[in-house]
Every structure is written in structure tokens, then in C-alpha cells.
Amino acid sequence: MIVMENVVVDYTKFKLNCSLQVNKGMITGLVGENGAGKTTAFKALLGLIPVDSGTAKIDGISVDQLTSENKEKIGTVLSDSFFSPAFTIKDINRLLKNFYQEYDESYFLTKCQEFNLPLNQKIKEFSTGMQGKLKTLTALSHKAQILILDEPTSGLDVSARYEILDILQEYLDKYPESCVLISSHISTDLERICDDIYYLKQGKVLLHEDTDVLLDTYGILKVEETMTDKIDQSFLLYRKRTTYGYDYLTNQMSFYKENYANLIIEKPSIDQILLMVMGGEEI
Template sequence: MLKVKHLKKNYASFSLDCSLEVKPGYVTGLIGQNGAGKSTTFKAILGLIQCDGGSIEIFGQSALNEEDKQLLGVVLSDSGFSGYLTISDIIPILENLYKRFDKSFFLRMVNQFELPKNKKIKEFSTGMKAKLKIIVAMSHQAQLLILDEPTAGLDVIARDELLDMMRDYMAKDDQRAILISSHISSDLETLCDDVYMIHNGQVIMHEDTDVLLSEYALLKVDDQQFEQLDKAYILKYKKESYGYSCLTHQKQYYRENYPNIVLENSHIDDVMTMMIRGEKS
């Protein structure tokens, strides 16, 4: 569906070198801190900025024709319709932009999420604007959604509603796919099939979400336990007041061989913090 190999973009104070793949039927997450390179990657994929190297394939092609572009649904964090338009105003725009625009689906979703059709978009709340962006991206039967920080700035309820929209979108066609970025990594635990972690323009981890949540763990050990610990399966460690916290991707090994140490199941936030702030063993 989408293959990115060593995508490079150089700025004065930042360099991107990113590789990732999005498979049909997959929701793939790109997580990282603000400024890690998520938006730069998305803009390069979409051809909005010129790349300095690497390759991008979408639907098996390096250059998209107009017909293939119709199969993309895009939400960018810094783009949207003019605030002076209403939903009623943008319907004819969408009908002209997309050959497969589904007006009945669009209006059904607008009604479901109680978005006012004749109110100017600039008067919408942050959550209403975010919902409208997602509805537009889904309204023309796109095969691949590219969503850059679609839940940023939203409260918990609004974020949950948007995630449900994405699940419904994927459930209707097993050949669809989503690439979604977020710095709120906990949002992606129940949505994504796999996750790429990016830091300072580099992908530092790629893992299936199920594996990350079931096999990764944090070990909490004192200084003596740390010295005696087999570090063969320790990815990163960090000094703490009680001793050390250690990130492992082989939870069962330490559970069986070190029954007296504290072992906690990790979440994506824990893994990201350790991978970025921890030291390599």
C-alpha cells in the first residue's frame, strides 16, 4: 500500500531519514515527540515538500496519477477549509474534487456527530473541526488514509469518537489502510496493528502493537539486582531513586529467571520514554 525507504529531508537544524511500510488491512502508527519528524514525513509522502533522497511507493507506484490520488484521504494538522465556509458550502467543492464523493455518507456522518451545516467553520470547536476533517477524508471511499495528529488538542471523549470512526472505516473493507501519527501514543494502543517510533528524524523502533503490549515490560530493580541482572534482553535502562528501571522485550525470560524482581507490564508511553531517555545496555 505504502513503502517508504530511507526518505531524507535536510534542514539547517534537523535531518530526516525514515523508512516505514503500511500494509493493506493495517492501521500503522507513527509516534514520537513534537518535532520528531512526523509531519515532515507526511508532507514528503504527499509531495508537499521536496525530498533530498530515498524512495516512496504508494499503490506500487513512485508517481501517482490523478486517478490514484482519488484513493487517498488526507488530514494534516495545519490545513483545512477556510473558516468563512460552512459545511453546506463545502459539499459542492467536494463533489467537484472527488469522483467517488459519497454525499449521503458525508451528510449521515455530519448528522451523527451533530455538526451544524450552516455555521461558519471558524466558529466550530476544536473537536468539531477535527471531526469534519476526518469525515471529509473518509467521504470519497479512499483506500489509504494519511492522518497527521488528527486527535491533537481534543478531549478524551472527542478523541474516542474519532478513533471509533477510524475503526468503522477499516471494518468495511479489508484492503483499506491507515497511516496515523500522534504524540498521544496511548490513543493508538487499541487502534494500531503496528507502530513506528521516530526520534530526531530517525525511526528507533518498529513493533507489532500486540507484541509491544504483551512481550515488553519494565523491570524495577535495586542497584545490587541491576549488577546481577542478565542484560542480554535489556533494550534500555534508566537510573531511578530506587535503583534502575529497565525495558525488555522478553518479559517471560525475566519472569522465569528472576522471580523476585518487580516486573510491570509496559504501555506505549513507557516504551517511548525509555527508548528516548534511557541508556543502551
């Protein structure tokens, strides 16, 4: 439902060159450090910035040819864009009713009530967590088939982050024909809900893998300096210098467990894989 093929956005000091795909019924995560290009990729996908080359399509339609009707099927959260801080939820409710033919007022107001969001209080008086919840609810309020969410959990405490992630999973369960593309620099958040994850660094996708595969088959080898030349390099992806030698990231942990009985091998978290990809050297 979402396809980016070799999309290039070339700024003076930064270049995005990104390919990714999000299929129906899936939640796909895009992770990377601040400045990795996540927001640039999202804006290119939404047609908010010009693309130098490559193609970006939503539901098979090039983003520069999306009609108003097509855009109604897209729900978005952008980290640097929202309604006026002087608005209240009641103001936003009126606007959403005018914006979207499929707007579900009952759903929106009910969820606001569940999240303890006051209807008459100005957004500028909301906490960061309250604003994050409200942004996500506006994206979900009009039965969108495609959700494009840029850092919806950024700056929130653990409880608020989990509430937002839970409501996304609930939404996809309710609308199984939908899909979600969500970015975060907190990769453990995405571990809870994402079917697959793209790792982005300096505008490039360095690794793409199903979440289950990352958690089940990836490993980190702890190799002393004297052993580095004795390790089979066939299934090693990245290495990182340490005080004792190297850490190696592999996508075939079982191979090294079977063939190197004395080697220390750790089963990494999504965050540890992220650190290896972002800070390591590709092999």
C-alpha cells in the first residue's frame, strides 16, 4: 500500500536515498537516530517536499497525483505540524467534521474521554503526553486506510507511549485492510507492535528485517582481538570495536553457536541491533 523506490531528496548538507514498502495489514517501523532522515522520508512520501528522483506511491498512486478523495484515506502525525495551540478539542472536532466525509465523531470524542483529554482546554495548556495522544487520535478519527505517523511517541513517558501503541494495534485489528508506517528513535517501542523494521542512517536504509527474525535469529558475538581472524565471516553484518576486540552482529546466531562452542554470543534487543547498525562498520 506504501511504496518508495529509490526516492532521493538532496539538500546541501543531507541526502535521502530511501526505498521501503508497507503491505496491507502490517505495521512497519522506521527507526534511526535524530537526523537520520525519518521526517524527510515521511514528507517526501506525503508530497510535502519535492523529490529529486525515484517514485513514491500510496495505494498504487503516485503521491503527486493523489486526489482529495485519495488523501482522505491517509491519517498522519507529523512531529512539527499540528493545529493551532489556541484551539480546543471542540474546535478540532468541528474542523475534522468539515475536513473528512468519513469522520467518526463518536470515536474521536469517546477516545478523548478515555484519555482524559479536556474538551474545552486549549492545546497549548496540554502536557506533552496529552498532545501526543490527541495527535494520534486525529489521525485515527476518519477511518484512514493508511497511517503515516512520524514519531508519535516522542517525548512521552512510558505509560503514554504504551497507550498510543496499544490504540494503533487496536485500530489495525478493527480495520485489517489498513496499514501503518511509524517512525521512532525508541526502537523498543516498535518491537511491541511492528511486523518489520527498517533501520535508517544518514538518509540510507542499512537494514530491513521482520521483527520476529531480528529477535529470533540475530546475535552479537563477543570476540577477543586474537580470535578475529579465526571467525567465519560469512554471516557477519556489522562490527564494532571494543576494549577486548570486536562485537559482531550476525543474522545467523545458531550457526556460530553450533560451530564456536567457546564463543560468547548474546541475543540482542532491538535497541542493541540499532546501536550495532548505527555505530558499527559494515562488513
